[in-house]
Amino acid sequence: MPARGRPRGFDTDDALDAAVEVFWRQGYEGTTLDDLTSAMGINRPSLYAAFGNKEETFKRAVGRYAEVDMAYVGEAIAEPTARAxxxxxxxxxxxxxxxxxxxxxxxxxxxxxxxxxxxDRIVRFLADSRASGERRLADRFRRAVADGDLSADESPTDLAKYLSTVSAGLAVQASAGASRASLQRVAERALRAFP
Known part of the structure; x- marks a missing residue:
């Protein structure tokens, strides 16, 4: 049976990448539908058809951000030691x-x-997303304890919370204009917590 309607005239990933940047620069509350449609190069009916409302577009954008800009999290978890x-x-x-x-x-x-x-749903959604990342790190550190790579008295949950807190602080500092070099020094300092 042939497909119905007009074919989509835009690349979904490209449109989501544009939405990521708008939400990233302006925050959820500061972003309007006009901001999104302008950046994404689509009209409102196309946005609604492809992504849903603003909230659903934001959630899809956060998913795309995690997949592309935060791919390093999965790479980190695959490292052979807790320190790595x-x-x-x-x-x-x-x-x-x-x-x-x-x-x-x-x-x-x-x-x-x-x-x-x-x-408030957006604030909770983002908190849940960050907590999910923390759980992935904690699970990896539990494996490190089981493998003898970390001391048995180390708390995987606390260690994951520590890394998450440091990374959030680094992000706040970056958004306030801190240089990459200064933030690298902070990261190196934080790594002293690992044997």
Whole structure:
């Protein structure tokens, strides 16, 4: 049976990449539908048909951001030791949050740490997304304890929270204009927590 309707006249990934940048620069609350459609090069009916409303577009943009801009998290978790996991994670984080041509900082941090009461779902969604990343790190550190790579008295959950907190702080500093070199020094300092 032939497909119905007009074929989509835009690349979904390209449009999501544009949405990522708008949300990253302006936050969820500061982004309007006009901002999105203008950056994505599509009209409102196309946005609604492809991505849903603003909230759904944001969630899809965060997913795309995690897949592209935060691919280093999966790479870090695949490292052979807990120390190597932390090194890859923090060093790559510094590069990601200071990449020329992209907004400084992190979409998850800037996208909606604070919002109006109507946007509480977005704040919770981003907190849940960050918590999911933390759980992935904690699971990896549990394996490191089981393998004898980390001391049995080390708390995988606390260690994951530590890395997550450092990376969030690095993102805040980057968005405030801190240089890559200064943030790399902070990351190296934080790595002293790992044997």
């Amino acid at each position: 996991v932390a090194e890859h994670y923090l060093r790559s984080n510094v590069v990601a949050i200071t990449t020329p041509g992209k907004p400084a900082g992190c979409l998850s941090i800037q996208g909606g740490l604070a919002g109006s009461p109507e946007d």
